[in-house]
Amino acid sequence: MLIATTPAPGHVVGMLEVARELARRGHEVRWYTGRAFQKQVEQTGACFEPMSAGLDFGGKSREEAFPGHAGLTGIASFKIGIRDVFYRTAPAQMDDLLAILTRFPADCILADDMCYGACFASERTGIPLAWLSNSVYILGSRDTAPLGRGLQPNASPLGRVRNALLRFIGDRVVMRDLRLEADRTRALVKLERLGTSAMENIARPPSLYLMGTVSSFEFPRSDLLPGTHFVGGLLGLPPEDFDPPAWWDELHDGRPVVLVTQGTTANDVGWLLAPAIRALADQDVLVVVTTGSTLDVDRLRPLPDNVRLERFVPYCHLLPHVDAMVTNGGYNGVNAALAQGVPLVVAPRSEENPDVAARVKWSGTGVVLKRRAVSEPGLREAVTTVLHDERYRRRARALSREHQSCDAPRKAAELIESMADSPGQIPTGGFTQ
Secondary structure: OEEEOOOOHHHHHHHHHHHHHHHHOOOOOEEEEOHHHHHHHHHOOOEEEEOOHHHOOOOOOHHHHOHHHOOOOHHHHHHHHHHHHHHOOHHHHHHHHHHHHHHOOOOOEEEEOOOHHHHHHHHHHOOOEEEEOOOOOOOOOOOOOOOOOOOOOOOOHHHHHHHHHHHHHHHHHHOHHHHHHHHHHHHHOOOOOOOOOOOOOOOOOOOEEEEOOOHHHOOOOOOOOOOEEEOOOOOOOOOOOOOOOOOHHHHHOOOOEEEEEOOOOOOOOOOOHHHHHHHHOOOOOEEEEEOOOOOOHHHHOOOOOOEEEEOOOOHHHHHHHOOEEEEOOOHHHHHHHHHOOOOEEEOOOOOOHHHHHHHHHHHOOEEEOOHHHOOHHHHHHHHHHHHHOHHHHHHHHHHHHHHHOOOHHHHHHHHHHHHHHOOOOOOOOOOOO
């Protein structure tokens, strides 16, 4: 088994449990990714295969790795991120992987769903490919709008007209440059052009598409890729050691606990963290703020008396004590919260955040703030609503029960084994567990 992942935390974390389960079952597993993740890779029992240095941006913020991306927001940030982070790195990733395959003839390839170098290597060699999602379902559908718009699904006749019109506009206007970039990238590696929509013309669909969530969190589709399976949350391995912060006992003092986070990518503290801290400063709640990466935290000081600031606290330890999460809509963090039955306040900004937020709204598990509502009054009202309106907690707990009913690593490993043993006979998935 050869695993390949983009060298970013959100693309690696979901793979950890699956890699460990495959190794536990006796498979020889090699994992190609950035050096920042070597220790985590080796803890699963997999053999680490390093990326070429020029491809390895692991451990850096997006702006550090791609200085030209600084200050971008909205659709410009989305498109340039896809181009530079995923498309333009893919040919050299493919070269790395083909070199590995000459000395390690793997039976199948498992990759995150945007590691396109792995897709190219599979096409070139014929080795069956499985995707493990790092975000929402990325393939198009007649029942949903294209990605990036944060729109609700609509499978009515009029809704399908809307969806088709948005796809056409996206292909011909909004995403035209990205579609052409994908065509150029495939030509560079001597693969034929795919006559499909933008964001899908970069690679052929995999034989197996593993969604690291539950079906109740994803939009229903009548044209779901047949090899799609919802295996449940894949939330990473618990740390080997956990030293609780000095304030840990305060989690039990009777106040509601509100977790505020921007995940590991966003680094503008002024967008969500600062207004959330000010909004909750005079509320009878304990506010835990996790920054996820090195941020300009001096802009958050002086901290109100009810705020506790940490760079990182393992979710497996923290979330069981949390009553509401305020987030920009990172996929892994949202699923981690829902796996524990924690309702959400989502303030999406860029990348896939609006699409994750749309699923929070659709599933009834939280409140989604529009861009103009990301203010102190808007955040305060949203948190108060989520804490006191039991509808959101009931829906979050329903999804938690669905998560808890899944043995995600086992299910994923069994499906991957089935693909490796009989590539043409993969069980059909769908919106059932």
